[in-house]
Amino acid sequence: MTTIKVCVGSSCHLKGSYDVIEAFKEILKKYDVEDAVDLQASFCLGFCDKGVVVNADSFEGPKVQKLGDDILFIHNVNKDNAEELFAKEIYPLLNL
Amino acid sequence: MSTNKRVFDTNVQIVKYNVLKEVIRRAYEGGLEDAYYEIPKVICPGPKPQIRCCVYKERTIIQDRIKLAMGGDKNNPNPVEVIDIACDECPAEGVMVTPACRGCIVHACQDVCPKGAISIVNQHAVVDKEKCIECGKCAKACPYTAIIMQHRPCMVSCKVKAITIDENKKAKIDNDKCISCGACVYKCPFGAITDKSYVLDIIDMLKKSENNTKYNVYAVIAPAIVSQCRFGRPTQVVTAIQKLGFHQVVEAALGADITLYNEALEWKEKGLMTTSCCPSYVAFIEKNFPELVKHISHSVSPMIMTAQLIKHSDPTAKVVFIGPCASKKAEFKLEKTGGAIDCVMSFEELQAFLDARGIDTVDCEDTVLDNGSFYGRIFAKSGGIVQGLLDVAKDLNVEGLKPIVMSGIDECRANLMKLKFGKATENFFEGMACEGGCLNGPLCITHSPRNIVDVDKYGNEAKEKTIYNSVKLYEMTKE
Numbered sequence: 053m054t055t056i057k058v059c060v061g062s063s064c065h066l067k068g069s070y071d072v073i074e075a076f077k078e079i080l081k082k083y084d085v086e087d088a089v090d091l092q093a094s095f096c097l098g099f100c101d102k103g104v105v106v107n108a109d110s111f112e113g114p115k116v117q118k119l120g121d122d123i124l125f126i127h128n129v130n131k132d133n134a135e136e137l138f139a140k141e142i143y144p145l146l147n148l
Numbered sequence: 149m150s151t152n153k154r155v156f157d158t159n160v161q162i163v164k165y166n167v168l169k170e171v172i173r174r175a176y177e178g179g180l181e182d183a184y185y186e187i188p189k190v191i192c193p194g195p196k197p198q199i200r201c202c203v204y205k206e207r208t209i210i211q212d213r214i215k216l217a218m219g220g221d222k223n224n225p226n227p228v229e230v231i232d233i234a235c236d237e238c239p240a241e242g243v244m245v246t247p248a249c250r251g252c253i254v255h256a257c258q259d260v261c262p263k264g265a266i267s268i269v270n271q272h273a274v275v276d277k278e279k280c281i282e283c284g285k286c287a288k289a290c291p292y293t294a295i296i297m298q299h300r301p302c303m304v305s306c307k308v309k310a311i312t313i314d315e316n317k318k319a320k321i322d323n324d325k326c327i328s329c330g331a332c333v334y335k336c337p338f339g340a341i342t343d344k345s346y347v348l349d350i351i352d353m354l355k356k357s358e359n360n361t362k363y364n365v366y367a368v369i370a371p372a373i374v375s376q377c378r379f380g381r382p383t384q385v386v387t388a389i390q391k392l393g394f395h396q397v398v399e400a401a402l403g404a405d406i407t408l409y410n411e412a413l414e415w416k417e418k419g420l421m422t423t424s425c426c427p428s429y430v431a432f433i434e435k436n437f438p439e440l441v442k443h444i445s446h447s448v449s450p451m452i453m454t455a456q457l458i459k460h461s462d463p464t465a466k467v468v469f470i471g472p473c474a475s476k477k478a479e480f481k482l483e484k485t486g487g488a489i490d491c492v493m494s495f496e497e498l499q500a501f502l503d504a505r506g507i508d509t510v511d512c513e514d515t516v517l518d519n520g521s522f523y524g525r526i527f528a529k530s531g532g533i534v535q536g537l538l539d540v541a542k543d544l545n546v547e548g549l550k551p552i553v554m555s556g557i558d559e560c561r562a563n564l565m566k567l568k569f570g571k572a573t574e575n576f577f578e579g580m581a582c583e584g585g586c587l588n589g590p591l592c593i594t595h596s597p598r599n600i601v602d603v604d605k606y607g608n609e610a611k612e613k614t615i616y617n618s619v620k621l622y623e624m625t626k627e
Contacts, residue, residue, distance in 0.1 A: 057461065060519070060621060061396060061398075061519075062386075062397075062398075062399075062515070062516045062517050062518040062519055063516050065518050065519060065611065066516055066518050066611055070617040070620060070621075073620065073624070091624065092460075092461060092624060092625075093461060093621050093624050093625075094461040094462065095366065095396050095398055095457075095458055095461055095462065096395070096396040100516075
């Protein structure tokens with residue numbers, strides 16, 4: 053199971069994080085990976101100037117959100133580029 | 149912000165603030181172990197006393213305040229405590245005729261008294277305490293305003309009659325009756341009743357997080373905070389809070405949105421319900437209307453809901469609630485809240501904390517704050533829940549709501565009485581222990597009529613005009 057966290061902190065909220073969540077819901081359905089991905093919301097993931105931030109963590113990692121090689125941050129997500137970013141950055145990581 | 153700019157309403161608050169600031173400063177800079185000896189001398193340098201009979205008594209009182217600033221009596225679950233030595237043993241004679249009585253011929257006092265308790269002896273009105281019901285009519289009728297009602301401010305402020313006078317004439321709080329609303333804390337003119345501070349626990353939590361690397365410490369702020377930013381904008385206060393070492397500031401309004409949603413659905417099921425967000429109000433029902441407890445909403449308070457959301461996405465997080473409420477200092481320790489909140493800090497304490505750390509909000513940059521909707525934000529005022537609920541109900545196609553807003557314990561009692569005896573025509577009861585709602589909470593820095601304007605303005609600034617997106621977030625945590 054891969055966890056995707058969409059930031060819903062103040063900054064990302066103002067930049068439309070709820071639209072991104074909606075977009076991801078659609079995408080997961082479209083790619084038929086709803087069972088393989090746990091879509092979650094998270095409070096601030098950092099990088100407020102680069103929102104909306106999405107974090108895809110495909111590893112059994114530490115629960116505290118930390119910057120590291122095993123955690124992927126994707127910046128500047130919006131509802132229009134969500135699919136493109138998903139296909140490019142997240143889909144290959146899924147253990148399908 | 150500094151105190152000379154007069155941020156507080158009363159001098160009592162300033163004394164409390166000075167003690168807190170000094171304790172917090174020492175928690176960071178060292179010298180906490182000498183606090184009891186040194187702080188009193190800093191605050192009351194002497195040799196002349198400032199308000200009491202002598203400087204030694206003043207210092208002893210400060211020592212007691214330090215104790216409370218450092219957590220108070222651990223064995224007393226009530227966050228509100230009396231500082232015995234600070235209690236000035238105010239007279240509580242009830243109706244009293246002062247020497248201003250001229251023994252006039254009209255003796256309006258006697259005429260107006262419904263119980264015949266006043267007689268004229270030696271050309272002077274005398275009150276028979278056995279007969280007197282303290283209605284106060286005589287005091288109003290006297291043309292010389294010679295009759296006064298002498299009551300202790302603490303006892304007048306306490307709407308549940310939890311304060312009595314002990315054998316040493318000191319105020320005493322009956323924990324079985326007290327609902328920890330904190331009204332007496334703000335109303336005692338001698339500052340003899342005060343709330344315990346858990347600020348040292350918070351400092352400990354922040355220090356052990358090692359700059360939010362071991363775990364993240366979140367601050368959840370009550371919407372009433374916007375009315376407290378006399379100097380600097382709310383967005384600057386957010387930055388200031390982060391500078392104290394918090395990882396992130398989240399609005400309790402987010403949880404309030406979800407509470408609204410849950411309450412609307414719950415009402416649809418039950419048909420008769422009262423709110424659960426004010427812990428003093430809930431305690432009031434539990435202690436005075438046990439037969440109505442079944443009508444209390446099972447939705448958790450916005451504070452708890454917000455904390456649960458945070459901990460869902462960040463399970464090792466610690467969450468500190470910052471608010472105007474004494475009662476929340478009791479709520480977070482209750483078993484039913486499941487440890488969602490790790491500690492509670494008041495607005496007064498926040499001010500002391502910022503100043504002790506040398507953080508001036510005016511100098512801070514702005515950090516956006518936007519988690520909750522318009523409705524979540526106006527939760528802070530009396531009537532805010534009903535206003536939100538009516539709209540949410542419309543969206544959810546819930547019909548038949550007949551709400552009533554109860555502001556302050558007196559109104560709550562009257563309407564719950566009606567409910568108890570089947571005389572109530574309403575079916576949704578919004579109860580808040582503080583008159584006017586949380587924006588008038590006892591631990592607010594200011595209690596100005598302007599507060600309500602600020603809260604409304606803040607509500608209107610929310611990006612979300614409906615609770616829809618907040619609810620989506622909540623739904624995600626359930627999956």
